[in-house]
Amino acid sequence: MLVDKNTRLIVQGITGREGGFHARQMIEYGTRVVAGVTPGKGGSKFDSVPVFDSVARAVQETDANASVIFVPAPFAADAILESEAAGLPFVCAITEGIPQRDMVRVVNRLAENGTCRLLGPNCPGAIAPERCKVGIMPARVFKRGPVGLVSRSGTLTYEIVQELTNAGLGQSTCVGVGGDPLLGMRFVDVLPMFEEDPETEAVVLIGEIGGSDEEEASVYIRTMSKPVVAFISGRTAPPGKRMGHAGAIISRGVGDPESKVKALRAAGAAVAETTADIPVLIRRALENR
Numbered sequence: 001m002l003v004d005k006n007t008r009l010i011v012q013g014i015t016g017r018e019g020g021f022h023a024r025q026m027i028e029y030g031t032r033v034v035a036g037v038t039p040g041k042g043g044s045k046f047d048s049v050p051v052f053d054s055v056a057r058a059v060q061e062t063d064a065n066a067s068v069i070f071v072p073a074p075f076a077a078d079a080i081l082e083s084e085a086a087g088l089p090f091v092c093a094i095t096e097g098i099p100q101r102d103m104v105r106v107v108n109r110l111a112e113n114g115t116c117r118l119l120g121p122n123c124p125g126a127i128a129p130e131r132c133k134v135g136i137m138p139a140r141v142f143k144r145g146p147v148g149l150v151s152r153s154g155t156l157t158y159e160i161v162q163e164l165t166n167a168g169l170g171q172s173t174c175v176g177v178g179g180d181p182l183l184g185m186r187f188v189d190v191l192p193m194f195e196e197d198p199e200t201e202a203v204v205l206i207g208e209i210g211g212s213d214e215e216e217a218s219v220y221i222r223t224m225s226k227p228v229v230a231f232i233s234g235r236t237a238p239p240g241k242r243m244g245h246a247g248a249i250i251s252r253g254v255g256d257p258e259s260k261v262k263a264l265r266a267a268g269a270a271v272a273e274t275t276a277d278i279p280v281l282i283r284r285a286l287e288n289r
Contacts, residue, residue: 001126001128001148001172001173001175001197002090002117002119002126002175002193003031003066003126003127003128003131003132003133003173004131004132005030005032005128005131006065007032007065007066007090007132007134008032008034008062008063008064008065008066009031009032009033009034009064009066009067009068009134010033010034010035010036010058010059010062010064010066010067010083010088011023011026011033011035011049011068012037012038012055012067012068012070012071012079012082012083013036013037013038013069013070013071013072013079014036014037014038014046014049014051014070015036015038015044015046015051016038016070016071016072018070018094019036019070020046022068022070022094022135022136023036023046024047025133025136025139026068026133026134026135027047027049029133029139030130030131030132030133031132032132033049034058035049035050035051035052035058035061035062035064036049036050036051036052037052037053037054037055037067038051038053039053039054040053041053042054042057050062054082054086055079055082055083055085055086056082056085058086059086059087059088064088065088065089065090066088066089066090066091066134067083067090067091067092068091068093068094068125068134068135069083069091069092069093069095069120070094070095071095072095073095073096073098073099074099076093076098076102076121077098077099077102077105079093080093080106080110080118080121081105081106081109083116084109084110084113084115084116084118087115088116089115089116089117090116090117090119091116091117091118091119091184092118092119092120092125092126092135093118093120093121093122093123094120094121094122094123094124094125094135094136095120095121095122096121096180097122098121098122098180100180100181100182103121103182104182106118106184107182107183107184110184117184117185118183118184118185119175119176119177119184119185120177120178120180120183120184121178121180121183121184122178122179122180123135123154123176123177123178123179123183124136124154124157124176124178125137125176126173126174126175126176127142127171127173127174128144128172128173129142129143129145129171129172129173129174130143130144131144135176137154137157137158137174137176138158141158141161141162141165142165142171142174143165143170144170144171144172145164145169145172146170146200146201146202146286147164147169147170147171147172147201147202147203147204147282148171148172148173148174148194148197148200148202148203148204149161149171149174149175149203149204149205149206150174150175150176150177150187150190150191150194150203150204150205150206151174151175151176151177151204151205151206151207152176152177152178152179152206152207152208152213153176153206153208153233154176156206156231156233157174157176157206159275160204160231160275160278161174163275163276163278163279164204164279164282167279167283169279169282169283172194172197172199172200172201173194173197173199173200175190177190179208181211186216187205187207187213187214187216187217187220188213188216188217188220191203191205191217191220191224191228192220194226195225195226200226201226201286201289202227202228202285202286202289203224203227203228203229204228204229204231204282205217205228205229205231205264205269206230206231207230207231207232207260208232208233208234209232209233209234209256209257209260210234214230214232214263214264215260217264218260218264218266218267218269219267221264221267221268221269222267222268226289227269227270227282227286227288227289228264228267228268228269228270229269229270229271229272229278229281229282229285230264230269230270230271230272231271231272231275231278232257232260232264232271234257270285
């Protein structure tokens with residue numbers, strides 16, 4: 001999947017408050033943070049991690065293969081493109097509030113070149129429990145096991161993972177794609193990875209109102225050999241009401257929650273009414289495989 005024990009991570013913005021805090025959390029979890037990048041602070045160290053002025057230099061010196069971005073929003077798009085230009089195959093952008101005009105430039109460039117997977121922005125990251133964490137997920141709620149999870153919502157991810165863990169259902173990889181309108185990876189990009197992953201036996205998909213990502217995912221779910229349990233948040237939101245995420249808005253007949261539920265059920269996914277139903281449906285799906 002996206003991260004594992006072989007991930008060699010750069011933290012862009014490591015000397016900032018958020019970047020520094022989460023860099024220490026990732027290191028404590030066992031992630032191999034091999035470098036930080038802060039322009040103007042090259043040659044210094046953050047704890048024992050060397051800091052470089054550029055991603056290109058950091059890659060050259062440390063053989064890094066991934067980056068996580070805590071750069072402030074006005075500069076985050078350039079930080080993403082700097083990592084892509086340095087040849088990194090995976091970039092995770094935690095930063096929220098990146099201007100959509102900047103993200104149009106990023107998404108088009110990455111699609112044109114096709115060499116870099118972007119997770120985010122405005123996402124919690126990805127974690128392979130007990131092996132590697134890239135991002136801001138609270139590691140204590142995760143446990144290694146057979147359930148893959150992909151989500152548009154960070155806080156719902158933590159809640160549902162806690163319920164899975166409490167039920168004795170560990171996770172193979174958990175991926176937070178983020179809730180912005182313009183993203184790198186989406187459900188349709190992550191689901192094929194779970195389908196091919198030998199450690200994943202069932203998948204949880206956490207969607208929300210707004211956009212058409214869940215309907216597009218349902219087309220791929222029809223082809224999957226592994227069971228999918230889905231949950232759609234915001235089903236009681238009135239039309240035109242934004243619910244937290246920039247992409248979580250129903251307008252002009254697009255993003256209606258019932259259309260998402262209908263499409264997912266028609267594709268063969270079990271759709272949970274509440275988060276508490278998810279462990280029950282996952283256990284049933286695993287028993288019936």
